[in-house]
Amino acid sequence: MPIHHTAIIDPKAQIGKDVSIGPYSIVGSKVQIGESSIIGSHVQIEGRSIIGKNCEIYQGASLGGNPQILGFDVDITSSIKIGDRTQIREYVTVHRSGVENGVTQIGDDCLLMAYTHVAHDCIIGNHVVMVNYTGLPGHIVVEDRAFISGLVGIHQFARIGKYAMVGGMAAVRKDVIPFSLVEGYPARLVGLNSVGLRRGDFPPKIRSSIKSAIKMIKDPELNVSQAVEKIEREIEMIPEIRYLVDFINASSRGITI
Numbered sequence: 219m220p221i222h223h224t225a226i227i228d229p230k231a232q233i234g235k236d237v238s239i240g241p242y243s244i245v246g247s248k249v250q251i252g253e254s255s256i257i258g259s260h261v262q263i264e265g266r267s268i269i270g271k272n273c274e275i276y277q278g279a280s281l282g283g284n285p286q287i288l289g290f291d292v293d294i295t296s297s298i299k300i301g302d303r304t305q306i307r308e309y310v311t312v313h314r315s316g317v318e319n320g321v322t323q324i325g326d327d328c329l330l331m332a333y334t335h336v337a338h339d340c341i342i343g344n345h346v347v348m349v350n351y352t353g354l355p356g357h358i359v360v361e362d363r364a365f366i367s368g369l370v371g372i373h374q375f376a377r378i379g380k381y382a383m384v385g386g387m388a389a390v391r392k393d394v395i396p397f398s399l400v401e402g403y404p405a406r407l408v409g410l411n412s413v414g415l416r417r418g419d420f421p422p423k424i425r426s427s428i429k430s431a432i433k434m435i436k437d438p439e440l441n442v443s444q445a446v447e448k449i450e451r452e453i454e455m456i457p458e459i460r461y462l463v464d465f466i467n468a469s470s471r472g473i474t475i
Contacts, residue, residue, distance in 0.1 A: 265314050266297035273300060278309040285316040285338030294318045301326035308332040315339050316356065365414060379465050381418060383411040392472045396462055397428045400474050407436055407475045427453055431462055435475060442466065442473060
């Protein structure tokens with residue numbers, strides 16, 4: 219596919235085979251774009267930006283720009299990295315890391331819908347969906363196959379566990395445990411992300427175990443430590459439950475309940 223004659227591409231940029239770049243897009247000298255990726259019109263890719271294979275980046279997206287940090291040292295070496303087959307929709311912004319040699323990272327097969335924002339030093343796993351107008355501030359971790367709905371606000375340094383779903387317009391101030399559904403302002407734990415687990419082909423027995431564990435975490439008669447103890451005592455430590463418990467134990471901000 220063609221590179222439009224109005225696109226401005228630095229000769230030092232590394233452009234893979236069969237890459238398409240639309241009108242008036244700008245590609246900087248340290249950019250790498252994997253083969254068969256499609257870059258729309260009026261896209262700006264700057265800094266040390268690595269784009270994977272078969273990605274689609276739509277018009278108006280801005281990738282690799284400086285982080286929104288007061289007093290940021292623009293001379294530090296940092297970058298962004300986007301995996302294969304990821305879709306970056308209209309007017310999405312992704313900023314480079316705010317620390318020396320740091321990376322803002324987005325995995326494979328993700329979908330970032332229009333006007334979403336990924337700030338400095340975020341790490342997004344594979345198969346993650348972010349819906350329109352949601353913004354991730356710095357140092358957020360979003361694990362594989364999480365789904366973040368529209369107009370969501372998340373506190374810096376929070377973690378969103380794998381297969382978790384965050385409902386629209388939620389205000390997330392603490393970690394969101396894996397496999398769960400949270401919503402509200404402030405966000406509250408609703409229960410199991412049953413739709414996500416069915417789509418992920420989790421067997422009924424595993425879904426039932428996770429549901430039981432989340433019910434214990436929601437129990438108003440138990441604090442988090444007591445809930446974890448009860449889970450370890452009463453539920454078989456299959457890998458999914460072990461992962462859930464380890465996620466909770468590793469939380470520095472506390473979990474959304």
